[in-house]
Amino acid sequence: MKRSVPFEIFRYAAIFAAMAVTLVPILWMVSMAFKPIGEWSATGADLTWWPKQPTLANFEFVFGHSTNDLIVALDHTALKPILSSLLSAVFGTAIAMSAGTAAAYGLSRFGSGQNLPLALIQLRLFPPMAVMIPVMIMWAFLNLNDTWWGLALIYGIVTLPFAFWLMKTFFDDMPREIEEAALVEGCSRLRVFTRITLPMMRAPLASAALFVFILNWSDYLIALLLTTREWVTIPVYMASLSSSMTGQLYGAKAALGLIAAVPPVIMGIAIQRHLVRGLTFGALKQ
């Protein structure tokens, strides 16, 4: 297609603006993570774009209680919150994906009523706050408060509708004939699911899992309400990084934010090959 020069200029300007809006905060965080206190502190005397004296002091602080540059010290290091986030998000994703995939497959292949999909998505219309207080009480009763497994369980429940809906769309788009072909050859129903359907659904499974993982990984509200001390997650821990003397510890927060960005990015790169195919699965008519 041939476009006019002014249009091209406008197009690139728009792309540039959009990228600036998304990328500048991320770059700001990366830069801040390596700045010494003077360059990020609330006084803002030496506020700079790039660290003048790059330092690992912020990382030293969050992983080692204290650092020479800061007068405050931490009660807890970031290690336990990182572990908590990883365990709860990974197991929460596993719960949501296994239950969601099974439900989606059953409904896509054998379901008659269409009420379950709608009922499941309606769960998401509730404001989370409205249900979290009863959940807190239930979790207290079950002794699940302030545990990573309690958090994993509620993550699995909360993200189940997403896993279910994504997988249902993918299953609906997969030609049934492929399964019937295996059935005609004498394969059992269960074996068709494990040996034919699931392997062929690798790409959609991977992209749905990544989506669900990111939802769980970035949760703040649920973790804030259900964890108090032992198993706080990264976002909750990050919010606590402040002191009456120094105010918000932006450098430490940035360092932690940078670390928190690592798992989704690694997962994204690992499944990149599948991701595009997964997201366009419905478009590729077999």
Next chain:
Amino acid sequence: MSAIHLKNLTKSFGDFAALKTMDLEIADGEFMALLGPSGCGKSTTMNMIAGMEEPTSGKILFGERDMAGVPMGRRGVGFVFQNYAIFTHMSVRQNLAYGPRMRGAAKAEIDRRVCAIAEMLQLTPLLDRKADRLSVNILQRVAIGRSAIMEPAIFLLDEPLSNVDAAFRAVMRTELKQLQRQFRQTMVYVTHDQLEAMTMADRIAVMDHGVLQQVGTPLEVYNNPANVFVARFIGAPGMNLLRGRPAESDRGLVVDLGPLGVTPPLPDGLASTVRAMRGDVLYGFRPEQVTLAERGLSMRVSFVERIGARTIVHLGEGEGAVKAVFENDVGLSVGQTAVVAPPASSVRVFDATTGVSVKAG
């Protein structure tokens, strides 16, 4: 080897009757084509033979054996799907070996069968390729191989050539026919393409709206269609049908074709039957059998299609339109008047009310 008997077979989906009573006998080793427009119930019939759908009523027998409640994996049928249904996460070899592996064949046996079928379908050089990077044509060959490898007594093919390109379709028509000659399986072939049905099938079952219209050899359904639907559906273009009123004359019973102003005689032996009917008839003849004549139907040429070897001339308009097919070119152009006539032996007569073919009584 196995014959297939369908007895009073019906299938409804909710209120919709996809198949209204089907009786069909498919002989052992026969190549039967189920032919009809989409939604005629041919695929439903096929799925019930394969065991993917349970009949609402009626029976399916393979030989003497009632198939009610027998799961599809135990019926010993091969099935080829329109969209090939290849396991794309496996190699060609794994796809071909799937059936024998599922039935617990020994490794040597599997290898022997895979090699033989691959050789026959010219897939040997592709055996270790991943199936998701192959062309549509090759995929359908793999699908046929995967179903044929166990040499099933019954081979079901559901529009297998609809998605492949025209040149390959011609090749596959020959290959499928050879495959069947070699193994002598009973083949049921669902298609909406009459060319496929005519070239490959021993007999054709023509279906429409869930009702079996006619069963016969390709030439039978072409030459002696049982009713108006078959007459129009078979042949390209279909049979010409002109409405007329039987009238007595000194030449015996003739058909008054109304506005066309001609009164051709009825074919031999039909007069008494037509007299007994007391209603209008449809006067039918094949476009290919029309010739230019001195006397006959005098009609205005409305359109001429020249398609190389053949020329299709459209004559007249509306209810009384007629098509004529000539070999090579013909010196007619739009606006001219042409006089055409079908040979008396090629005329077929149908009851205008019921649409059923009128037979000599």
